[in-house]
Amino acid sequence: MAENQYGRQSIVFKNSPEIFSAYSTVGSKEGKGPLKSWFDLILQEDKIGQKTWEEAEAKLLKDTIVGAVKKGKTDKHKIDVIFSGDLINQLMSSSYAIRELGIPFLGLYGACSTMSEAIMMSAAFVSAGYCEAAAAAASSHFCTAERQFRMPLAHGNQKPPSAQLTVTGAGCVLVRKPDIVLEQPSEEGERVYVSGGTIGKIVDMGIKDSNMMGAAMAPAAVDTLTAHFRESGKEPEFYDMILTGDLGAIGKSIVIDSMRKKGFDLSNNYEDCGCVIYESNSDAHSGGSGCGCSAAVFCGYVYNKMRIGELKNVLLVSTGALLSTISTQQGESIPGIAHAVAFTTERKMV
């Protein structure tokens, strides 16, 4: 095994790259949900004054990145690289958002697993000394996703109860090496470090119904969680919170059942971002989905819970359904993937 690896899929960041800023933006519907007090910005109007939904998503993402930079009391010229992705064909949202910022850009695509992939990459680059500071970002927008993956909004199509609602939202974190001078807990609260991650494999159990994405992604989450516990030697209880990305109610129940069969009890500390972002009576069917779901929930809710000391160790497992309209039209099943990133407020000196 390599020196910063603790298993084939799992890497460790020995020098504790620190998330020194996190910013979240959500749409108007998400801003009425149970987590509304945790988000940095709630849109009053989801088109944000733009001509098209795609421009709106690009602006949502750009404003979120700029928000993270301001909140981190830094400057965009001090961010050496941004890892970002979204759901829109050819990463249209990320490309048009970052075009205006002049930050060196490495594009990622992991469907809704993009935020954990991006955080892992940014921590990996900071920890290895490839940059001083890195950003990780992801976005999704209900209206761009509906148009691209499903039906024109004006159709007003009905959906089955297993369907999920693409979150209008974005998140951005900034990562740097921990500051020795600021080693002590600051008045702003606990510091949040990225301690490691587990890279997912593609898992495809043959589900072909794009209204059953939670069920399509759940086996990938189970595979990555199992690999993470096996390789890290940690038990689920080590974490104050384990969060999957956007499995929704059906996918979440599959994860709990499947993990129990493998000997892991997740009943006490496991939640799914897609299950907590909307009110239960909000017509969101099985729950939220989209890159922006785990991105906004992590950057808004989880990060701030860690900052105020209510959570010490968190595992974020963003989950992605690697389908496209072409693959669906061609009758292909839906490959799933999940990447895990571990966060801690307890920095280990090495």
Place this chain on the structure above:
Amino acid sequence: MAENQYGRQSIVFKNSPEIFSAYSTVGSKEGKGPLKSWFDLILQEDKIGQKTWEEAEAKLLKDTIVGAVKKGKTDKHKIDVIFSGDLINQLMSSSYAIRELGIPFLGLYGACSTMSEAIMMSAAFVSAGYCEAAAAAASSHFCTAERQFRMPLAHGNQKPPSAQLTVTGAGCVLVRKPDIVLEQPSEEGERVYVSGGTIGKIVDMGIKDSNMMGAAMAPAAVDTLTAHFRESGKEPEFYDMILTGDLGAIGKSIVIDSMRKKGFDLSNNYEDCGCVIYESNSDAHSGGSGCGCSAAVFCGYVYNKMRIGELKNVLLVSTGALLSTISTQQGESIPGIAHAVAFTTERKMV
């Protein structure tokens, strides 16, 4: 600056991650071009017996990865992570190719800059000790790209002379830490190391014509080349060959002119993958394009030229046009990006 950085955009791999295998596959048309003797596999028939062109591209990519694994005398279970991408919406080719291989997967999207992004990531992960061995791969296919980005093949549309032809092809490299035991040149030839890279910024000069992609991408290539020379302190003459990804004849001439104005003479050692992959009378208009263009040219031609000692230092600058059909339909201009990766056969001990 961080310890493995020599400028905001540029990183250095001090322990010389080694490319221990490279495999290239091209389609039948590319297999008639001037580089035909350098490719590992030339398809007789570009659908490779599959039902759809998309399945054909996935098979092309999978067979190329498997080819690299076999050629490297290793096993797919010994590859800890694969960085891969393609042009098809939601990385359909990579997802379906890698689904069957069981290799932990981090998806990338950089349009046609994907191969240099993937090689940089795999070298970064190996060099930092996050894995023992990593793979980097990318593919494109004329028939999937035409269908997705342009017109149905059956239309037989004409194109202007500035248009480029998407290469049917794929490349895969395997990267590991250099083997101390095998330090001396082996009977197989020189060893090829990844010495560093320069991460590109998005550059958009306002071109909106998707039949002018070389011109749209050229300013990004100029920006990255300039950053690379400025930050690394190297002159163009340091390299035996500087290769852009797929600018074609028009983009290549813009790069030469623009770099001359900035004081860099590229007239002696600069080539473009898109200009060398087809015969000049092959109806390829301005030249080849697609992720597979620089991937196959690097893995076939360049890597093997380095192995036989004809090239010592090479800079690969794959170039991407970050457009989508949606952005084109909405009248947006085409953002370009280029990432540079430096290769050497002269390992520096550190």
